[in-house]
Amino acid sequence: MSLFDPGFIGSLEIPNRFVRSATGEFAANTDGTITKLFLPLFSNLAKGEVGLIIGGDLYVLDEGKASHEMAGISQDYHLSGHKELTKIVHDIGTNSKLAAQLSHSGAHSISAKAPSIRDDMQVVPMDHDDIENVIIGFRDSAIRAKKAGYDAIQLHAAHGYLLSQFLSKRTNQRTDAWGGSLEKRSQLLFTIYSEVRSVVGSNFPIILKINGSDDPSEGFSVAESSEVLTKLTDDGLNAAEISGMNPARAIKKSNEAYFSSTARKIHTRIESLPIILVGGLRTFKMMEKLHREFVDFISMCRPFIREPDLIKKFKEGKKSVDCISCNRCSKSPNVVSCMIKNVKS
Ligand SMILES: Cc1cc2nc3c(=O)[nH]c(=O)nc-3n(C[C@H](O)[C@H](O)[C@H](O)COP(=O)(O)O)c2cc1C
């Protein structure tokens, strides 16, 4: 049961148990097409033998983009850049797989469209047509992702973006078919999953990134996320990446793998669902322990920004990552990169 052994997400073989969690590249053109700056980022991860690389969030509707540097998959003219990217990863020859993360930023998008009004933010509540457009946006973007040669799709339902806003009682105060009970708050996610599944087919891997619970958990509890995941697992979901609010935290020894306890609770309830754990995984020892216990895949973001060749180094005996979780990379000026790489950690 080594972390270097292959594993499966649905029918897709992943050459080892390491996942690069979605990482916004901050480097697209203003029309959402990807620039040449993306290419070395992805080829270095593939050369570094990352088993599954999840690309940064891609907007599925133009109005759902979060920033002008964010890449899109909402239009056919976005396709050629994605085709180039998937080809580069697949041609490296390390068998790394590549997933497209499909996202709508909701209240954080340039349109500020959200499930319902909020006290803490200026937002525009979505009407029925807006919601229909979101469903169509995810469906059509999934078709494009498959056409572009991605090996899997990840639906982004975490971190307070649109699907996560719909799941949470705190941010979804609608009283129609899309809000209220858990069943109604989950309806948008369930409908999108079912539409995406119908267009990509039963053999194409779909992964969900979801908060194991919100913080504070009154908005969306671990019992509720388990219920949502149980239904989706019954409907053929292939894996869940368990995250949470405030996903990129500072790390001390005591909070390494800070979402592991919620992920463990979810695993106890749904043993058949492959778990990808993200959030502050920093030592090989901890990764091995969690893999022995219940985690199928170990996912990291910031450590791979600093060391795209981390997996090769682990193979050679490296014991922990160099990244110090300072989050300065979140403010990278041109393309996401480690801002303190030359400073000794
Ligand atoms: C610069 C940066 C960009 C990120 N972009 C995304 C993203 O596009 N989609 C997403 O789901 N999470 C994104 N995240 C969150 C990470 O995927 C991950 O959940 C979080 O950083 C915790 O993992 P880590 O401790 O290994 O960094 C981003 C985090 C950082 C620091």
Ligand code: SF4
């Ligand atoms: S800037 Fe900080 S958090 Fe980002 S990769 Fe570098 S060390 Fe890690």
